[in-house]
Amino acid sequence: MGKYERPRALGDALQVLASAECQVLAGGTDIFPARAHAAAWGAPREAHLLDITAIEMLRGISREGGAWRIGAATSWATLRDADLPPGFDALREAARQVGGRQVQARGTLGGNLCNASPAADGVPPLLVLEAEVELASLRGSRRLQLTEFILGNRRTARAQDELLVAIHVPDAMARSPSVFLKLGSRAHLVISIAMVAANAAGRVAVGSCSEVARLLDERGLAPIDDVRATADYRRIAAAELVARARERLAA
Ligand SMILES: Cc1cc2nc3c(=O)[nH]c(=O)nc-3n(C[C@H](O)[C@H](O)[C@H](O)COP(=O)(O)OP(=O)(O)OC[C@H]3O[C@@H](n4cnc5c(N)ncnc54)[C@H](O)[C@@H]3O)c2cc1C
Incomplete structure (x- = not known):
């Protein structure tokens, strides 16, 4: 399993993005089908995920x-x-x-x-x-x-x-x-x-x-x-x- 983070503050998310190669995760409706497809062809599923769904100011x-x-x-x-x-x-x-x-x-x-x-x-x-x-x-x-x-x-x-x-x-x-x-x-x-x-x-x-x-x-x-x-x-x-x-x- 790759690393998974779900910060609440925008600043924390930007810090993670600046310090690590990671994939932003929102609803996951594009990411997860793509990952399942890649995995089916043998690709590793190690991506570090930055889940942005807890950041209030990104919604509404x-x-x-x-x-x-x-x-x-x-x-x-x-x-x-x-x-x-x-x-x-x-x-x-x-x-x-x-x-x-x-x-x-x-x-x-x-x-x-x-x-x-x-x-x-x-x-x-x-x-x-x-x-x-x-x-x-x-x-x-x-x-x-x-x-x-x-x-x-x-x-x-x-x-x-x-x-x-x-x-x-x-x-x-x-x-x-x-x-x-x-x-x-x-x-x-x-x-x-x-x-x-x-x-x-x-x-x-x-x-x-x-x-x-x-x-x-x-x-x-x-x-x-x-x-x-x-x-x-x-x-x-x-x-x-x-x-x-x-x-x-x-x-
Ligand atoms: C069954 C099914 C039907 C679908 N039907 C349609 C359809 O009819 N029309 C259509 O257009 N799409 C469709 N889609 C595709 C998908 O649902 C949409 O594109 C959706 O809006 C993706 O949003 P998400 O939040 O799930 O993205 P995610 O899967 O979370 O992310 C998609 C990409 O955007 C990046 N990303 C997400 N948010 C940010 C951000 N704030 N900043 C930087 N990078 C970000 C991610 O890293 C990833 O690369 C369908 C998908 C499924 C599974």
Whole structure:
């Protein structure tokens, strides 16, 4: 067994991160399946785990100085059930569609971003919200646009000694009605083949169709081929989802 620590204070967690090579553990809904998979192929399971779920300030949703703050360890269930302005409708719809109720109860928004899967349902809704992420370490804290944070498939700009502390959303975007549409191989408990978030401010983001979900105004889509769908299928599906999202917003 590797070492396991569960500090209550952020400072203690940052101390652990600075002094040891360890893996941050939030809900564990990405980590544990990945570890079980690796173990099945004979990989050692010795990672030192830093459990952040006892750190109060990493959980919950609040308003601070003209912006919204979502603690990185806020669960999907909390987001799903929260009373939030219409800009968050897309994120709340994503929360309702992530896994089943058990995964929603354990899985966190921060874990979804740090895991950086191309199919992470939290990313498109946050892209249309112009979200920023806040990272902290003993060296200090910094904020990055979400577009600067997720760099590729399972790659982020987070340094080994940094913890994702919160996600910040500007008030103006939080007021702009938004929608989220997801296509999978069935209706529930499914990883996305394509998903779209859009808001009334004209921002549209597409996920699961490239290494990193992206805003449509940047470049055209260059969808990927994988076990879930071909690039051609994704191109057609994404275009249809974008059209439906726009129709819903217009209605
Ligand atoms: C059955 C099942 C269904 C699922 N369905 C979906 C789905 O429909 N859509 C979807 O997007 N995902 C889905 N997932 C994946 C997963 O539930 C989500 O990505 C979830 O949000 C991960 O959060 P977590 O807290 O469990 O992350 P963890 O597993 O605890 O961590 C994930 C990664 O992020 C890192 N990390 C976590 N928090 C922090 C932090 N604050 N700072 C720095 N690093 C951090 C960890 O070290 C790890 O690398 C599913 C998983 C399962 C098991």
